Amino acid sequence: xxxxxAQLREWQAAVQKRLPPWSSRAMAVxxxxxxxxxxxxxxxxxxxxxxxxxxxAYAVMSLGLNVVVGFAGLLDLGYVAFYALGAYSLGWxxxxxxxxxQVHALVSPVASTLPGxxxxxxxxxxxxxxxxxxAGVVIGLxxxxxxxxxxxxxxxxxxEIIGVLAVNGQSVPVGGGMTLTAGNLGISAVDAPYFPGxxxxxxxxxxxxxxxxxxxxxxVLFVNLRLRDSRLGRAWIALREDEVAAVxxxxxxVKTKLLAYAIGAAFGGMSGAxxxxxxxxxxxxxxxxxxxxxxxxxxxxxxxxxxxxxxxxGLALGxxxxxxxxxxxxxxxxxxxxxxxxxxxxxxxFGFLLVIMMVLRPQGLIPERRRRLxxxxxxxxxxxxxxxxxxPAGGPT
Amino acid sequence: MSPTETPPPAPxxxxxxxxxxxxxxxxxxxxxxxxxxxxxxxxxxxxxLIGPNGAGKTTLFNMLTGLYRPTQGRILLGERxxxxxxxxxxxxxxxxxxxxxxxxxxxxxxxxxVMIGHHTQMRAGLFGSILRPPWVRREELQTRERARExxxxxxxxxxxxxxxxxxxxxxxxxxxxxARALASQPTLLLLDEPTAGMNPNExxxxxxxxxxxxxxxxxxxxxxxxxxxxxxxxxxxxTVLDYGKKIAEGxxxxxxxxxxxxxxxxxxxxx
Numbered sequence: 001x002x003x004x005x006a007q008l009r010e011w012q013a014a015v016q017k018r019l020p021p022w023s024s025r026a027m028a029v030x031x032x033x034x035x036x037x038x039x040x041x042x043x044x045x046x047x048x049x050x051x052x053x054x055x056x057a058y059a060v061m062s063l064g065l066n067v068v069v070g071f072a073g074l075l076d077l078g079y080v081a082f083y084a085l086g087a088y089s090l091g092w093x094x095x096x097x098x099x100x101x102q103v104h105a106l107v108s109p110v111a112s113t114l115p116g117x118x119x120x121x122x123x124x125x126x127x128x129x130x131x132x133x134x135a136g137v138v139i140g141l142x143x144x145x146x147x148x149x150x151x152x153x154x155x156x157x158x159x160e161i162i163g164v165l166a167v168n169g170q171s172v173p174v175g176g177g178m179t180l181t182a183g184n185l186g187i188s189a190v191d192a193p194y195f196p197g198x199x200x201x202x203x204x205x206x207x208x209x210x211x212x213x214x215x216x217x218x219x220v221l222f223v224n225l226r227l228r229d230s231r232l233g234r235a236w237i238a239l240r241e242d243e244v245a246a247v248x249x250x251x252x253x254v255k256t257k258l259l260a261y262a263i264g265a266a267f268g269g270m271s272g273a274x275x276x277x278x279x280x281x282x283x284x285x286x287x288x289x290x291x292x293x294x295x296x297x298x299x300x301x302x303x304x305x306x307x308x309x310x311x312x313x314g315l316a317l318g319x320x321x322x323x324x325x326x327x328x329x330x331x332x333x334x335x336x337x338x339x340x341x342x343x344x345x346x347x348x349x350f351g352f353l354l355v356i357m358m359v360l361r362p363q364g365l366i367p368e369r370r371r372r373l374x375x376x377x378x379x380x381x382x383x384x385x386x387x388x389x390x391x392p393a394g395g396p397t
Numbered sequence: 398m399s400p401t402e403t404p405p406p407a408p409x410x411x412x413x414x415x416x417x418x419x420x421x422x423x424x425x426x427x428x429x430x431x432x433x434x435x436x437x438x439x440x441x442x443x444x445x446l447i448g449p450n451g452a453g454k455t456t457l458f459n460m461l462t463g464l465y466r467p468t469q470g471r472i473l474l475g476e477r478x479x480x481x482x483x484x485x486x487x488x489x490x491x492x493x494x495x496x497x498x499x500x501x502x503x504x505x506x507x508x509x510x511v512m513i514g515h516h517t518q519m520r521a522g523l524f525g526s527i528l529r530p531p532w533v534r535r536e537e538l539q540t541r542e543r544a545r546e547x548x549x550x551x552x553x554x555x556x557x558x559x560x561x562x563x564x565x566x567x568x569x570x571x572x573x574x575x576a577r578a579l580a581s582q583p584t585l586l587l588l589d590e591p592t593a594g595m596n597p598n599e600x601x602x603x604x605x606x607x608x609x610x611x612x613x614x615x616x617x618x619x620x621x622x623x624x625x626x627x628x629x630x631x632x633x634x635x636t637v638l639d640y641g642k643k644i645a646e647g648x649x650x651x652x653x654x655x656x657x658x659x660x661x662x663x664x665x666x667x668x
Contacts, residue, residue, distance in 0.1 A: 226529055227527060235516060
């Protein structure tokens with residue numbers, strides 16, 4: 001088995017050596033083209049399109065969390081907070097919720113006559129990213145002096161605080177009879193994205209939604225890839241590996257960690273804002289602790305610290321959660337004569353998948369380059385060490 | 398290490414002090430780890446800090462590099478007061494260190510480790526990293542190039558450059574750590590037991606390498622060391638700590654003859 005793997009790896013290396021240097025760029029371009037034409041292969045309002053859109057939005061969140069947990073090694077169990085804040089940014093800035101206000105910016109002709117704050121979706125997206133980045137810094141500050149599990153506890157509490165705030169926000173007045181959130185009733189009738197020339201999006205034609213979230217994914221992916229191979233990305237990994245050594249080598253701890261929190265949160269907020277408009281309602285009940293774990297599972301199943309892993313993990317769990325279980329396999333137990341539907345045991349299935357994953361492939365679907373090096377180069381290093389110790393070394397005098 | 402033949406260097410005529418500690422004390426609860434220690438390090442010298450285990454040498458190191466804040470006293474780097482400065486700021490002022498138990502970034506390659514050392518000299522921030530304009534690209538390339546040069550300088554062989562630090566043999570890890578410290582372009586280099594785990598030949602090579610560092614890179618070196626052969630061979634001055642207190646200071650020969658030092662190391666003679 002291991003020989004077979006070694007052989008495969010050899011072939012892979014040989015193939016990679018023969019590919020021209022532009023091959024990775026060509027690959028990226030073709031993937032983007034496939035991504036753009038994909039919706040034409042499916043009916044514009046099919047369940048599969050719907051699942052694809054949600055899966056891509058999950059992948060964006062997974063990429064955001066991967067910056068915090070994967071790159072910087074800060075275990076964040078309250079990531080749902082940024083989903084909530086992103087969605088509320090949309091609720092606040094793209095609906096009639098603040099009915100006393102009259103603010104309109106680049107919105108559809110219909111929305112521009114309505115009371116409330118109505119901003120163009122792109123503006124809301126930017127606002128959501130900024131609000132969440134700020135919140136990321138706020139949650140980062142108390143965790144700066146903490147390590148490992150203790151960071152997880154503080155972030156978990158932060159996620160819960162935001163959740164409770166969302167539920168009870170309907171009792172928090174912000175003036176003029178308006179409240180902070182609508183609690184479990186939800187902020188409804190949020191604006192659909194509108195772009196001049198395209199018009200308002202609607203849920204009968206899912207293709208524009210798909211292209212929108214696909215574009216967001218590409219932007220987030222680009223930023224992730226650039227950051228990974230940069231001065232900042234290296235600093236994160238150094239902090240993750242050894243904090244004391246990193247600060248002694250001149251890496252500013254506070255700034256570097258807070259940047260990780262802020263960037264990870266910003267991506268979560270962008271995805272959250274998209275979900276807000278896509279689900280057409282911002283409801284406090286959406287922001288459960290379980291969602292934080294769900295996103296974390298995507299990062300881990302994909303491969304901690306791996307960008308492509310985060311994308312694949314997000315897509316995989318997104319499809320399983322929103323397509324495979326409810327649409328394809330839901331009646332499977334009935335076929336075997338059981339009296340339940342698969343959606344009822346959803347979490348059991350995820351738990352099972354996680355356990356299987358950890359047993360068979362703990363490094364994730366697409367492990368990070370470093371982790372792969374650690375696994376494959378380990379044997380070579382031991383060999384080298386053997387040679388070193390047996391080599392001509394001066395004996396003790 | 399590249400052994401270079403150098404004549405025994407004469408101490409500079411005017412000994413400017415690079416670093417000066419004034420009445421530095423560090424208390425951990427009831428334990429006084431470092432007690433009212435003052436000393437200074439003349440420019441382009443090699444100064445050793447010795448003492449029995451638990452004497453407070455590493456605690457003193459940690460205060461000089463900003464990892465601990467002194468309970469009392471003052472630390473001056475040149476004219477600058479760095480008593481309360483952050484470690485990364487102190488590094489950017491030109492102080493670099495290695496650790497007693499090697500602390501490399503295990504999941505990074507040797508080259509990347511050294512590149513981290515160069516971070517204080519780089520300018521790319523968040524937006525520079527994302528947009529990657531030509532000057533950032535150039536900065537990255539130059540940093541990588543410099544890291545390779547430094548690794549070659551400390552004697553690492555080419556095939557080891559792109560291996561993960563955790564997978565390098567012990568001796569190479571020591572070399573990488575030294576290169577990483579040098580990458581921040583320090584004026585003062587603090588080495589915490591650099592010869593730990595080395596055989597006498599390697600220690601000898603390192604001794605010569607330290608002299609080369611001082612003469613070629615115009616460095617000042619502060620050394621914690623247990624190997625007396627190294628200490629006596631390389632240092633111009635020796636400071637001895639025992640139970641957090643400075644018990645002796647001076648030239649190696651003086652210190653070796655000091656009855657207090659002998660007592661600290663060997664115990665009191667029964668009378």
